[in-house]
Amino acid sequence: MNFRSPWLIAGAVFIVLLIALAIVAPSSAVVAALAVLIPTTLRFTTPLLFAALGGLFSERSGIVNIALEGIMLFGALAAAVVAQQVEAPFLKVNPNAALPWVPWVGVLAAMLVGGFVAWIHALASIKYRADQVISGTAINLLATGVPAVILQYFYNNTSDSASVINVLPLWGIGSVQFSPLVYAAFLIVPIVSYVLYRTPFGLRLRSVGEAPQAAASVGVNVMRMRYTAVIISGVLAGLAGAYLSIGNLDKFNRGMSANQGFIALAALIFGKWLPWNTMFACLLFGFFKALAIRLGGDDILPSAVVDVLPFILTILVLAGFIGRSRAPKAIGRPYP
């Protein structure tokens, strides 16, 4: 048994934190706290998981996708603005109209925009052989400017959009209610795992990330695989953004991605570029964020301290575990 596995470490940290919580708070409070913590964890995990799985596709094909952060923001912007603009004429006619399809149009827009922005990154780093980190940074910089320009055009301010009335619904039984995207995020983990390890597409994808020359020699179109992978990663990161703006909230604001794209990358590295491990890593980050907010709410720690805990965790995780995780061999290198 591999004791270095992030699964076990994640589980151990989880248990230690629970015990710590049990010591700090009386036992009945622990149950109440967990009832809040677990759903919150799932909610915080969702965008991370979408983005990290997106990063998984891109990085397994050999393209570093540091642009996840920016693509998430673009997705969030697209979802909120499109949903708001689509529903507005209907609401003008009838302010109380129920338009359950509106948020799904927003989600679709987020996926399309995410895919498009990722295509720009792909074009730069595959066809024009740009340094992938710099090209990704350019996308992230774009994501700080473009939303302001678009918000100015539609809403005459540069910080946030108007509220979307028809946001994503909540699905569930009883008091367990989640956005459909939460279920989707966890459901695509087995799908990703299956696609990656049980289909010819997945084999080719992994092969172009490990040994593009060898893959090309057996007839795999390396360029096309990489384009596909990066665009898929953009679509998934766009979904993460859609969840942030019209799943978790009802509007877009400029700081809403809050470095989650980078945390997702860290989770991907922590999860050793494997789907299930990445999910557990995302869960760990999500749990930690939920716990941090819970601690802040109880005057246990100041919120300024609590807010930075996930970032400190990211650094620790990268420092402590990256040595043993092996990146795809051809990552970051242009082909041919």
Add this chain to the structure above:
Amino acid sequence: MTTANTRAKPNDRYGLVVAGFAILTALASFLVPLGTLSRSFGGEGALLIHPGRILDFTGRLPTTLPDFSSVTLVAWVLILALLTMAGLAFTRSKWTLVAGVLVIVLTIIDLALFVRAIDLIQAPLLAAGTAYRRLPFRNLGPNLWLFLSIFAGIAAIVYSLAQNEARARAFAAARGGLVPVIAMLLSIVVGGVVILILQGVPGNDLHPDALSSLIGKIDLLWFSYSSLLGPALPKFRPSLDLSGIWQSLSLATPLIFSGLGLAFGFRTGLFNIGAPGQIVFGALFATAVGVYVPGPWIVIGPLAVVAAAVGGGFWGAIPGWLKARFGSSEVINTIMLNSIAAGVLVFLIGANDYKFFGQTIHFPFKAEGGEAKSALLGEGARLQNMVELFGLRTGQNQITLMLPLALIGLALGWVFSRGDFRRRGLTAGAAGIIGVVLGLILPKITLNISGSMTNSGLNVSFLVSLLAAVFVGVFLWRTAYGFDMRAVGLAPKAAEYGGVNIGRNTIMAMAISGALCGLGATHYVLGGALTEYRLKQSMPADIAGFGGITVALLGQNTPVGVIVSSILFGVLGTGGLNLDQALDKVSREIVTVLQALIVLFIATRGFLPSSFFKPAPPPKELEPDKPKLEKPVDKVNA
């Protein structure tokens, strides 16, 4: 190799491009405005289009219009000259150079005639005692066509110069420098398309026909970019006013620091996205010294500046150490450290009392008041405002031209002298002294110091940033340490084999890069650019820090390049405010978009084909072997 007997063949494509551009410019004269007679606040313009046509979007032109017949006449001659120049460039004639110079001279004459035509109307009114603010055609200016024709002339001159073999080779050697230029042009094009999509032509209702709308769109582009660049230009009427350039330099100062830090990182193979965090830590350290260490300015001033560097260096060394020790990427770590630094800043100056596990602990760092800010700095730690430094007061000042002339002399002397360091230094010094003497001889001029110039926040830290640029240049290119670091950046394996300790170098390089970024805090905190001499949460560390990426890449990671491109973005930042006010649908954040596009286009090397960057093949008879497939360079400007 000697290739003196083989005359370098100028590439026909370039001749075609030059000729085509000239012909297009000539044809465009009927569509692209030549001059702006007047400009309303919302961006509506009254335009002069070539055959003496006036298109008024303002709807407020006076009835007596200037007589532009001479302008039209010269414009016809200019069009002829452009077409002739195109023919000459196409046939690769030696006379292309002359034609190019002629085009530029004619353009300048045309502009002068345009200004004079309006002056003929203004002068009598001014003599009759009309206030300057009430003059008609006060916002006159050139428009795009004159600039197109100047560009056509410059292109022809460059093309003609490149016909000479030696110069052609010099141009070819410098073609890497074309990438930032092309990247900028491309981003201007994309930004222009964005502006046209977002913003309708101001005042279009007055002339809704298709042709006028097209001209209006062209003018909208011109207006947008000229208002981005224009405010930084000095104003000569009613009296000399430099507030635009001071504002620009003030915005440029932190960019110079972070750009130097980023450039230092790129040169040493590190991508330091952590500038915002390093600025914050530089600010925290500098504030700590400034507020809590008493003493005379001669001690505390430099100490506070050093503290800023130490703070930034400390925050930069952490990801360096993490990379050296654990191999974790500095990219993600620096980003995380940015957020942590922002949290630390909020924690320290956001509130005084915090509850830890129910217990309240008091922290003394936040000053009284609603805003998150530190206490005021002591007198000793404050860096002077540049207006005060020169001993100027708000209002009209009589100044000599001694200082600018001395600086121009220094620069010219350095650039145009050859030889070793000492000889060039002596030449530059002599030229500087000539500048001083000239300044003493020439009459004084009147300089208007407006409130916005004093409040621009330009302070001594600008001079510190120039010193930092000198440090980077000397350290990287003139010392053994710098050589080692650049070696690690270019080829880490080879450097290690050559005996360089990679780990130690990585930590040192990140620390220096962080220190340079951290010095950016001197502008905000010690220089009082946040309107007061104290640290505030509103310090725009993100803008300054991330802007450094663009600035470093645009400046090709050289100190001079960083300074020039920082000032350019300072100018754009200043102009962005004006654009924001004039056009309701366009936000000044368009500048951020332009920055990002520039990074993207530099990363893709301006979409130029990779063959463009390959060295020219040797002449046929000297060709040694079949050229080997080259391994592509995959670091940008490294």
